[in-house]
Amino acid sequence: MPHEQESNLGSRTISVPVVSPCLNDRTYEQMQATNAATCSILRESLRPVTLKFEDVGYGIKLQTKERKCFILVRDPKPDRVILNGVTGIVRPGELLAMLGPSGSGKTTLLTALAGRLPGKVSGNITYNGQPFSGYIKRKTGFVTQEDVLYPHLTVLETLTYAALLRLPDKLTRADKIEQAELVITELGLTRCRNSVVGGPLFRGVSGGERKRVSIGQEMLVNPSLLLLDEPTSGLDSTTAQRIVATLRVLARGGRSVVTTIHQPSSRLYRMFDKVVVLSEGFPIYSGSASRVLDYFKSIGFEPCEDAVNPADYLLDLANGDTGVKQHDQSSIRSGQDDQNCIKQTLISSYKKNLHEVIKAEIRQNYQTPNSFAPKTSSRGSTEKQWMSSWSEQFTVLLKRGLKERKHESYSGLRIFQVMSVSILAGLLWWHSNPSHIQDQVGLLFFLSIFWGFFPLFNAIFTFPQERPMLIKERSSGMYRLSSYYFARMAGDLPMELVLPTIFVATTYWMSGLKSSPINFMLTLLIILFNVLVSQGLGLALGAILRDVKQATTLASVTMLVFLLAGGYYIQEIPPFIAWLKYISFSHYCYKLLVGVQYTDKDAYQCGVGVHCKVLEFPAIERLGLTNKGWDVLALIIMLVGYRLIAYVALRNWQAR
Secondary structure, eight states: OEEEEEEEETEEEEEEEEOSSSSHHHHHHHHHHHHHHHHHHHHHHHOOOEEEEEEEEEEEEEEEEEEEEEEEEEEEEEOOOEEEEEEEEETTTTTEEEEEESSSSHHHHHHHHOOOOOOOEEEEEEETTBBHHHHHHHHEEOSSSOOOTTTTTTHHHHHHHHHHHOOTTSSOOOHHHHHHHHHHTTTGGGTTTSOOOOOOSSSOOOOHHHHHHHHHHTTTTOSSEEEESSSSTOOOHHHHHHHHHHHHHHTTOOOOEEOOOOOHHHHHHTTEEEEEEEEEEEEEEEGGGHHHHHHHHHHHEESSSTTTHHHHHHHOOOOOOOOEEESSSGSSOOTTTTTHHHHHHHHHHHHTTTTHHHHHTSSSSSOTOOOOOOOBBBSOOOSSSHHHHHHHHHHHHHHHHHHHHHHHHTTTHHHHOOOOOOOOHHTTTTTOOOHHHHHHHHHHHHHHHHHHHHHHHHHTTHHHHHHHHHHHHHHHOOOOOOHHHHHHHHHHHHHHHHHHHHHHHHHHHHOOOOOOOOOOOOOHHHHHHHHHHHHHHHHHHHHHHOOHHHHHHHHHHHHHHHHSSSSSSSSSGGGGGGGGGGGOOHHHHHHHHHHHOOTTEEEEEEETTEEEEEEHHHHHHHTTTSSSHHHHHHHHHHHHHHHHHHHHHHHHHOOO
């Protein structure tokens, strides 16, 4: 059995297992029997933490648009207060629930406690007396309201990949996989372990199972502090009870657990140790869940029914509902039906009766058993930032990305789209006569434009769609941004280059272009190079704008400009706008394709019995095919430049 210590939790004393890294004693004993080394390492990672938050406040600036003298002016309005003076404490072994109506600030407070809230948060939030840091972040589990999971991965694959990324490198690969298996067993996911998670477009596991998978991802690292946002949202009462019961067991394992919950049943409410009740960002109660009815009765509010659900009662009060008995009528002004009056009375009563008591409890010199602190080396630096090496992160992310995206990249719709265009183009240019230079040049321009449009618009969706997952995993310290980015780029290569290879192989031989294998290979390489450049531009646009609609609109305008300035439709571009062709990758691709297909020795019939050099054909002559090296260099600069811009934009996501 794990070692236990006595911990004073307010007015009661419970026995808190402070070293067990498992979800209960059965799992602990199972791990001891199977792998003592794994259990020992994970035991060290569970160091109980006391979370204290005092007078937490947060506001945002709102701006309105007003026209003055036909000029659009932004007038700043006063800050909108989201949180104001929220105070509380949660110790190891306790389950704290935040209650309140929609818009009361529950999620904002939880995000602030997780250290993930942008902007400045007033007040004081400490973790065993320390401010938030990267080390504390890795000891904190955060489960968002929306389950951010890859839909095509199975439950086992989801937790296994998370274990490989988040567990310390002291453990072997087999140990990490074993830990994922144990979490699956403990959370009751054995029946669906090989089922895909699913998503909006296709069915997977149930909502309750999906929520337990999200919790399991955080439990893999054995967090000292677990924060959950609306874990029972959208679930039936039985499933919700199982989720909260699981959280209670996790808390009894020596963790501090904080959750927001909208409208729990009376059965769920009885599982909470402490509650914080918010009304429009202001606290109206903070303390023991079992004493809440006595407190509100003492200040003049009592439920009309004896067997009322305490949670429903609290939400009614937070909304300013007057459907309660008021014993002290003198404390309520004449407008007792006014909801704002009720709310102000509750806020004032909290400040008068509870605020100083809670602050006094927070300021007590409470020492958490085996409390954690960042380990420092002889050089004074904190414990290493990442749980796994760069190469291991790259490998795991690459495998996960290939498994997840193969369904999208090789979907029947995409294959049909590419192959239908390929066969149609081959039939339209079926064994075109080499003397019809204009037709063949048109085919080359079509290849450069099609394989500019297609990968560009596919790549635009990449980062906006993966943004929730990237922000979630990066906020948890799972991996470096560079390892994710390079794994994504490497994983795209086989998926993005197979279809254009098939396309070119089909269209090239059908259309009657030069049958030399060298010409075919050079044409294929140029098209693939163009695909990578176009994809890089799409990645950059998606990463910078973040909004798919805006990025798609800008991409359409950009490709239209590249189309017109590509050198096929207009050869004599006015000098003041001729610079557009130098920023068009389609222009360089088109020039290289023409340069590969024709040489000085090639001729065409320009009249009856008259043959002319192909390079003297007006549309080709004005292209200028003498500097192929500069064309290749321009594409290389674009290839590197667009991807560098995309990486910097992704880095900026974390900075904001």
